[in-house]
Amino acid sequence: MEKPEALTGPDVVGTGKYVMKKLPEVTLAFWIMKIAATTLGETAGDLFAQTLGLGYFLTTIALFLIFVVTLVIQLGSKRYNPFFYWTVILSTSMAGTTMSDFMNRDASARYLSIGATSLGWGPQGLGLGYPVGAAILISILVAIFVVWKFTGMTFVIRDITTLRGEALFWSAILVSNTLGTSMGDFLSDSSGLGYLGGALLVSALLGVLLALVPVPVVPNVLLFWIAFVLTRPLGATAGDFLTKPIAKGGLDLGTMGSSAVLLAVLIGLMGYAHIQERRNTVPPGEVVAGASGTTRS
Numbered sequence: 001m002e003k004p005e006a007l008t009g010p011d012v013v014g015t016g017k018y019v020m021k022k023l024p025e026v027t028l029a030f031w032i033m034k035i036a037a038t039t040l041g042e043t044a045g046d047l048f049a050q051t052l053g054l055g056y057f058l059t060t061i062a063l064f065l066i067f068v069v070t071l072v073i074q075l076g077s078k079r080y081n082p083f084f085y086w087t088v089i090l091s092t093s094m095a096g097t098t099m100s101d102f103m104n105r106d107a108s109a110r111y112l113s114i115g116a117t118s119l120g121w122g123p124q125g126l127g128l129g130y131p132v133g134a135a136i137l138i139s140i141l142v143a144i145f146v147v148w149k150f151t152g153m154t155f156v157i158r159d160i161t162t163l164r165g166e167a168l169f170w171s172a173i174l175v176s177n178t179l180g181t182s183m184g185d186f187l188s189d190s191s192g193l194g195y196l197g198g199a200l201l202v203s204a205l206l207g208v209l210l211a212l213v214p215v216p217v218v219p220n221v222l223l224f225w226i227a228f229v230l231t232r233p234l235g236a237t238a239g240d241f242l243t244k245p246i247a248k249g250g251l252d253l254g255t256m257g258s259s260a261v262l263l264a265v266l267i268g269l270m271g272y273a274h275i276q277e278r279r280n281t282v283p284p285g286e287v288v289a290g291a292s293g294t295t296r297s
Contacts (some may be wrong), residue, residue, distance in 0.1 A: 017059060018154020022080050022166060023157045024273070025143065033269045037086055038235025039178065040262035041093020042184070043243055047255035049098050056102040056124050063095040071170055082273035088170065093235065096177035102126065104133040130186040130197060137179040144172050145225075146152065155221045178227070187233060188240050195241035195250055197238055202234040 024030055049059040070091045074084045106127030128136070145155075148168045154160060160169055187198030209227050212218045242258040244250025 005190060006231045022074075022077065023160055023169070024082070024085060024127050025158055027277075029269070029273065031227075033086060033266065033273065035233050035235055035238070036262060036269060037134055037268045038093045038180070038232050038267055039242075040235075040238045040259060041090055041177070041289075042097050042181070042189065042236045042239030043259040043262060044090075045094045045097025046239070046243060048094075048258050049101065051255045056098050056105070060095065060098040060102050063098055063200065064283040065092065067095045067174065074170075082270045082279065086270050086273075089173070092170070092174045092177045092264065093232070094178075096174060096232070097236070100133065100137075100177045100181035101209070103128050103136070103178075104130050104185065111121075130182050130190060132181060134182045134186070137175055137182060141175045141179060144168060144175060148172070155225070156258050157224075174226075176229045177232050180229050181236050184231075184233030184236025184240070188237050195237050195244065199234055199239040199241065202230055202237065205230055206234070230293060256275060 024246055045059065047064065048054050048063070049056050054062070067088070067285050068087045070084070074088045077084050079239050102124075103126050105125035148155065151164065151168070153162065153165045153168070155167065160166060162228075184198065184202075187201065188192055191198065193201060206227060209223050209230070213220060239258070240252045243255045244252065246252045
């Protein structure tokens with residue numbers, strides 16, 4: 001008897017060992033949720049750092065600690081849980097927003113919200129600038145992938161089942177989201193394209209990646225990671241477009257209102273993903289852990 005196609009949650013490997021999936025399948029719904037989470041990460045990060053006046057330094061520390069907590073919960077989970085997974089993605093997006101701002105910006109007034117005269121306690125930016133900040137983050141991301149390569153573990157996320165593999169995956173996610181924020185802010189603030197122009201450029205690049213998917217010589221894993229980085233500046237420019245003043249090319253919806261709407265959308269998408277996961281997952285008791293990987297009749 002052949003292995004059932006319904007095993008999209010757990011996986012039965014060739015040795016007959018039953019392996020519980022920890023990460024999601026990469027589908028259209030995955031990318032929609034990724035963009036929603038990264039856009040919310042941008043607006044929420046700005047909400048805490050700028051609107052509430054906590055500043056980049058304190059907010060970065062607080063959001064990084066939240067990332068650690070959500071990551072511990074995700075790593076402790078025995079199987080893929082959409083709420084756990086996407087909460088970590090959201091926490092990396094929020095932390096990545098303020099980490100990028102802290103690296104690239106300085107304490108000058110041009111980075112303050114309208115009406116604000118200062119931000120919270122501590123240094124408010126290293127002032128490295130977007131090119132230098134991006135170069136540092138790219139170097140860190142490449143180093144993570146080099147280490148990952150030498151471990152011999154897969155880059156295909158649906159096949160990552162070990163703690164070490166997940167740790168490398170989430171390290172790459174945090175750095176890529178921080179890098180994506182830097183890219184998005186550069187496109188929005190410094191390139192002259194503006195928020196809408198930056199979003200259109202990134203969308204066009206994602207379209208090119210989509211066109212390359214059927215090309216045999218281009219590894220899909222490489223396309224995935226490039227797309228993962230690029231969806232972050234798309235979220236960053238979309239978030240800025242929603243929140244920034246009309247005079248700066250935004251819709252002036254504010255960080256609080258935009259974050260509330262985006263959070264509601266993301267929670268709804270996570271609920272839908274949870275329902276789909278329950279429908280598609282075969283309970284462990286229905287699988288015989290034998291070499292044939294057959295189901296009980």
